[in-house]
Amino acid sequence: MSKQNPKSKSRKEPAKIAEATSEVPAAKIETPEKKSFIKERTPEEKQKEHRDGIIKTIVASLLGTIAGVLCFYLYGTGEDRIWYAVLTIVIGITYYIQKIFYPQLNISTKEFKFKDWFYVEFIVIDFFLIVWTLLLN
Template identity: 75%
Template sequence: MSKQNPKSKSRKELTKATEASAEGTAANVEVPEKKSFIKEMTPEEKQKAHREGIIKTIVSSILGILAGVIMFAQYGTGTERIWYVILMIVIGVTYYAQKLIYPQLKIDVKEFKFKDWFYVEFIVIDFFLVTWTLLLN
């Protein structure tokens, strides 16, 4: 067993005393609550956001299905083209189509962030690939 150094023993006692005094003063001082920066939505805003989410999903899924049918009619199996070129064509066309469709449905595309565009394009690509695959079989 090693003996404790008198200096280390006094340091430990000093830190314990400091912690005890800090706890005593902290109990007497009231700490203001942290303000939340998350805006609480009213029931009307929640309902509007939910409705817009459903509309975005429906529009992007319909565009994906249409793209699958059109690409099947145009390219068939797609062996003459490189597959990612067809994918880029679908992404580009549906992106601009959605930029034109959503304002007519009273959805503000200026509020869209990267996450929103990624979401709707992901749905388009999913429905496009599923539709095209089903038509190929």
């Protein structure tokens, strides 16, 4: 007997299955069903997700605007501050504010993934930097 390599083995397996099916009547053969990994959402779920997305965007933009105004009045031009420390402080504070504020708006933070937190914090930082820059001009 010669050794079979993986390619020849995979070629022979369908033949074995075909032989086995010829012995069993067609009514008794169970075919594996294709499993769908995409969860179908109802219109109500789609509407709720859309509404939650709008609320997340509005809250994040308001927090970024407030942070930009506060930094302008507290630090002015920020020349005597380390810029990445200010960004880290803004990210940390707004993260915890959102973590407390979203459940009050019936948005579950337990379902948030990294992508969701990255999205809302990116919006906060964008609005923060834009408002602070506009106020400096």
